Amino acid sequence: MTDYHDRKSFNLHVLRSKIVNWKQGHEDNEHSQRAVDFLIKKLKNSEGVLDSLAKVLLNPYLPSPCITIPPSVDKRIQIVYRKEFPHVVYCRLWRFADLQNYHELIPSSQCRYPFSSGNNRNQKHVCINPYHYDRVPSQVLPSIIEPRINNENTPPTPPLSMCSPDPYSPQFSNHHTLSSWCTINYYEYSSKVGDQFRASSSQIFVDGYTSPYRNFSNRFSLGLLENIKRQKGVEFVRESIGRGIELIEHCNGDVSIRNRSWSCSVFVQSILYNRLIGSNDFTIHHLPRRQSIHSIFNSSLFAQLVNDPLATYESILDLTKLCSIQVSFKYGWGYEYGQREITSTPCWLSILINEPLRLLDARLQQLQPQQATTSS
Incomplete structure (x- = not known):
């Protein structure tokens, strides 16, 4: 009996090693191993069933049974x-190494136990066979996943320094007098890392490299930032940031964001853009x-x-949250992405647009006396 259990444990160990080695892309090794162990x-x-899974991965395009949990x-x-x-x-x-969420998958006709996102409490089995799901064509993905984006070949609106000031735009007529148009804080999970970056140039680059601030005032290089408690998952994401993102403040006060990376997806939340x-x-x-x-x-x-x-x-005070933009690298958050809060993602930015905050302060000062008069 002991020999049987020893052989079974050995076979599981060998099978585990093979299954892990069949992974696609550059998924974190720890995450891959934990997923296989689970x-x-x-x-x-x-x-x-484990033998069936191994056969599926070894002969991916042959007919195969559902692998369910x-x-x-x-x-x-x-x-x-x-x-x-x-199944994701x-x-x-x-x-699919670049898969982001379940909206990008559709079950194949041969799958008997496909994943269902509805409230089907009678579902006893979920198929995780990767060859029982196909990729949804990008043009039919829900609009909630893909924003209105500008193609790389579309010429961007020139930044503020290339525009003539607009004296007839009273809402943002004084924004060039501020010492910085935005401030950026970098986080690893829930911990703030490094000093705040203040953007004095209308065109800002946030990348994963190690260029000192004093050499490039328009460049925030995250590779410089040290964290003695940095986790392994963070290192994996930081290595993929590369060219990072570009932020541009345009002459009308609009702000655009561009993902400059060759391999790393970016996830963005802006309440104002959503509205x-x-x-x-x-x-x-x-x-x-x-x-x-763009906007x-x-x-x-x-x-x-x-x-x-x-x-x-x-109501004006509540507009403060519209001046903030959150950006995460590699992993999204929210219901569609499996992380409830952005603090569950390894590397992310909080970007605060300063001129709108100044406008809010001015408007609140106008309303404050009225509120005091009303309350008296």
């Missing part, structure tokens, strides 16, 4: 620091490599909200 634990007592209450699985839908985890691991395009405030936008969003901050819409004649002190 699956082996779920499948090891099911006769022949029981769904959890919220239908997700926790692997290291990420909580995701299981294993499709990314073994087939501009009619999305939910908390929508997270996937910005693929070499793509851009991630739209000065015209912001001015309308600030100058609303029916606005109250409280």
Whole structure:
């Protein structure tokens, strides 16, 4: 009996090594191993299922059975620091290395137990066979995932330094007098790392390299920032940032963002942009490599909200959150991406647009006396 268990343990160890080595792309080794360990634990007592999985990965385009696990209450699985839908985890691991979320997958006709995002409490099995799912063509993905992006070949609006000032734009007429038009803080999970970066140039680059600030005043190089408590998952993301992102403040006060990386996706949340395009405030936008969003901050819409004649002190104060933009590298957050908060992602930025905050202060000073008079 002991010999049988020893042989079984040895076979599982060999199988685990093979399955891990079949991974696609550059997924973090720790995450890959944990994902495989989780699956082996779920499948090891099911006769022949692990062997079936190995055959699927060895002969991917032959007909294959469903490889199923029981769904959890919220239908997700926790692997290291990420909580995701299981079929997404294993499709990314073994087939689609750049897969971001379940919206990008559709079950094949041969799958008997496909993943369902609905409230189907009768679903007892979920198939994680990566070859029972196909990639959804990018042109039919939901708009909540892909923002309105500008193609790399589209010439961008020139930055402020290349524009003539507009004296007839009262809402942003004084923004060039501020010492910095935005401030950027860098975080690793919930910990702020390094000093705040103040953008004095209208064109800013945030990259993963190691160029000192004093040499390039328009460049925030994250590779310089040290963190003695840095986790392994953070290092993996930092290595992929590369050319990073570009931020441009345009002459009308709008702000655009471009993903300059050759390999790293960027995820962006801007409440003001979401209101501009009619999305939910908390929508997270996937910005693929070499793509851009022009009005991630739209000065015209912001001015309308600030100058609303029916606005109250409280409603103007609430506009503060519209002056902030969150950007994460490599991994998204929110319901579609398996991370509840941006603080669950390894590397991210908080970008604060300063001129709108100045306008809010001025508007609040106008409303403060009225509020005091009303309360008396």
